[in-house]
Amino acid sequence: MTAKAKKFDEKLVLSQWMLKQFGVETLVVLGKTLSDDNLIGFTEENNTRFLQALEDWIPESGRTVKNDQLREFDDNVVKHWQEITYRRNHSGAMGRTLYPLYFQYLSMLFTEYYLDRYFQGVSDLCVELNKFMAEFNKQFNERERIQPFVESDLNKLALWMATGSGKTLIMHVNILQFEYYRTKYGKANSYNKTILLTPNEGLSLQHKEELDDSNISADLFVKSGGSLFTQSSVQIIDIHKLQTQDKMGKSADGKSVAVESFETNNLVLVDEGHRGASGTDWDGKTKPAL
Numbered sequence: 001m002t003a004k005a006k007k008f009d010e011k012l013v014l015s016q017w018m019l020k021q022f023g024v025e026t027l028v029v030l031g032k033t034l035s036d037d038n039l040i041g042f043t044e045e046n047n048t049r050f051l052q053a054l055e056d057w058i059p060e061s062g063r064t065v066k067n068d069q070l071r072e073f074d075d076n077v078v079k080h081w082q083e084i085t086y087r088r089n090h091s092g093a094m095g096r097t098l099y100p101l102y103f104q105y106l107s108m109l110f111t112e113y114y115l116d117r118y119f120q121g122v123s124d125l126c127v128e129l130n131k132f133m134a135e136f137n138k139q140f141n142e143r144e145r146i147q148p149f150v151e152s153d154l155n156k157l158a159l160w161m162a163t164g165s166g167k168t169l170i171m172h173v174n175i176l177q178f179e180y181y182r183t184k185y186g187k188a189n190s191y192n193k194t195i196l197l198t199p200n201e202g203l204s205l206q207h208k209e210e211l212d213d214s215n216i217s218a219d220l221f222v223k224s225g226g227s228l229f230t231q232s233s234v235q236i237i238d239i240h241k242l243q244t245q246d247k248m249g250k251s252a253d254g255k256s257v258a259v260e261s262f263e264t265n266n267l268v269l270v271d272e273g274h275r276g277a278s279g280t281d282w283d284g285k286t287k288p289a290l
Helices: 013-021 027-034 049-057 067-091 102-120 122-139 151-155 167-184 201-213
Strands: 194-198 218-220 234-238 267-270
Touching: 013 027, 013 102, 013 122, 027 049, 027 102, 049 067, 067 102, 067 167, 102 122, 102 167, 122 151, 167 201, 167 267, 194 201, 201 218, 201 234
Parallel strands: 194 234, 194 267, 218 234
Antiparallel strands: none
């Protein structure tokens, strides 16, 4: 009998490992538990209502993430969310208060756990993931099995969310989460810049406006203006302005910026990562932090 083919999300090792940490087998089951409209919003204690639902539904003994840690993550999510939505909620433009929906909350919650583990010790995290993978691979034939992680694999994360699901707001929270954990674990000086890569100049302008609304300092890259070297939180540049240096150390077309100008150890955020990721515009020479 031929085994039933696995769905794409069922082959994602990191996703399956993450679900196990929270004591569930599938994201669908977790989503159904938290998708009740009555769970949208914050409590008087300034926690999400999702927190209480998770604590009540999944026994603490059945998950790696214990209640104290879960509450710490929830506190951080609420703090970061309120920071990026303050202007939006108080401008009157929205007409309502923005609260995270369940799928947005889960994305931020999982990122909290991953960054906490990553900055605690990437070596230990790599060992744990490979132990999980050894069991995970048993369900596949030899050709389908996934190769073990190496530490350099763990500085890359991809969030898979539908169009219109609020990815921009989640990205802004991710920036704050990264800043929080690198500071918490004494890594604040280990990273150089936060870089946001976009597909084109129009989206760069849109991201600048959105970051302003989230009260996150950002600059558009301007070749002549040298904004690349300012101390703003985020440097926004469209992917077509990235080129490798020529032999004289200058960008090849005189208009773009050499990848080497970004140095190494940056937090690199990619909007519409499917564009250019497999082409020649982006060759990965600026080492991402995550």
